[in-house]
Amino acid sequence: MQPSPTLARRFWEAVEPLHALVYFTPEPAEAARAVGLTGWWRGYFAGRIAPLGALGGPAAAALFFAFSPVKTGYALPAAWTQAAPEKVLDARLDAVRSALDRTLPTDRTGLDELVDLLERAVEGCAFEGRPLAAAWSDVPRPADPLGRLWLAATVLREHRGDGHVIAVTHAGLTGLEAGLTHVATGAVPADLIQRSRGWTDAEWDGARRRLVARGLLDRGGRLTKSGGTLRRELETATDRLAADPVMLLGESGLTRAIELAAPLSRHLIDSQVVPLPNPIGVPRP
Template sequence: MEEAERTARSLWSAIEPVHAVTYFAPQARAAFEAAGLRGFWRGYFAGRAAPLGEVGPGPVTAAFFGFAPAMVARAVPGVWAAAAPGRVLEARRTGAGAALEGLLSGYGPQVEEAADLLVPVAGELDCAGRVLAAANQALPVPRTAVDRLWHAATVLREHRGDGHVAALVAAGLDGCEALVLRAGIDLPRAELQPYRGWSDDRWQAARDRLAARGWLTSGGTATPEGRRAHRAVEEATDRAAARPWQALGPTEADRLGRVLAPLARACAAVLRFPNPMGLPAPAA
């Protein structure tokens, strides 16, 4: 199982950039805007929530976890008046596909192989307790290689994300506290607070609560106990994400990692580092 946990973490860093083009690539943003979703955050909230259907701000806040409720409410449910979920899903697919066609030009065989390896894993996932993963898994598998690759990457990253949320909840952290703790360890506050919509007052209150638990210093730096708590959450996330890779086996997992590595580097061209996702830059 430990090997599967390590595989889960290493493959996440290769799968996440493929999924994330739908938020950051210009082709993807253009597709959302063409569907009537003006502005980055309308495209983000609508695109990520569309598999759930025409939901309100409560379920989106719960599923996305780290966003301030007020920030979610500024977009949801208003986005559905601009574009129904079905239209959003089509914009998401075409935008991500166009982005990947450009970014992965010249990697045709690797895209085909990665899609062939990932689609069965995504299709066979046990999504019990993982609402975002289940909603994406229930969508039809597209036909083209880049669309199949993006679909499978999305199911898998949401599967891991759902497990991460469960680990944070089990650790007694709320959405703001999780970000404040991470800012005390290795990510700049400027990459977290404004992109998740938390006010200075809410941020400070979360910092005070974590300091009272002994997890942060008064200056906001993680204490050894806070670092242990964060590490435990990350380890729990890896355990929760490990089962599909355990079933895949080490040989196929190694093969998948080698195939995905150049694709992840290519997709990372539209991302920035550091970033609010906590995604590390792909190895050169």
């Protein structure tokens, strides 16, 4: 069951890999180690949350509620005893520039135009109730096109991601339960989500039983009719909450941005920089 291809969803699919290479290339992990962070996941959580400062505990668990609190708690606030948020942020920005320069096609015709369109799209974003997107929007704009590209793509994806959290909680699901319903759509394998998000077998099983009791999953873990309806409503709400850039750029501007971004993202996927399937659930645009 795949969601309908709204402009907001097509925009996300075209732009997301330009952000997501940060999770799959060696440069960011090496940069995190270089500033003193131990363990890949400390680099992941500290890197994503750095613009908000040295958060940890319940605040970090709330922001990353798709992950097990145990996994989040391993990383934060301990990461801040190893490296300050400012150092983590600077290292991450430098690393993604290098990663993009290495992995993008050598022919980058239209890159400047794409950067301008993405930065204009960011200007259309409202940040009420969206802490990660708001924090990243306050990061000073880099001077170089690749740094600007990644930062704009990051603000847009965190804007959509924060909106997705709003939609999930409004639907009455926990982050773990939302993960199980995502798996049930067939978009991503169960073991990939469970392993990457840090849920134990007991936690995964308990969430599955709750969803079965609510009539959202059958005993085989498949979406029921009610579950399918809820999942479609969830994706529709996520698209609606991600509509700010669409409204600002309009159909022609969004279409042009997709036209420029999609070949770059396809290259990252086709060259296996961003794997398929992936925990994010982003497909090849």
